[in-house]
Amino acid sequence: MAGKRVETVESLATQGRLTRLQQAFHEKLGTQCGFCTPGMIMAAEALLRKNPDPSRDEIKAALAGNLCRCTGYVKIIEAVETASGSACQEAAQ
DSSP: OTTOOOOOHHHHSBTTBOOHHHHHHHHTTOOTTSSSHHHHHHHHHHHHHHOSSOOHHHHHHHHTTSOOSSSTTHHHHHHHHHHSHHHHHHHHO
16 A cells, blocks of 8 residues: 555544535435445545536446445435535535
8 A cells, every 4th residue: 555545434524524425424314234334435435526416326336336234225325415516506505
């Protein structure tokens, strides 16, 4: 890892404040048991950095490498949609 930067789910929050994505996971009940949450949040964070307004299919594709055994993904996908650019723009209006 020499010369590389490692980010973890814990490093996303700044000064104890959750990111928009972390807050959306909390509000939309996307965490459930918590086992898959770090991977889901980091995969979603990577997606939103590349594409701040992804479609539902793009969200599903970005999260496909993570296994959730609790929710069937509905709440997780809703959390990512809530944190997306279009959801934030609607909330500001």
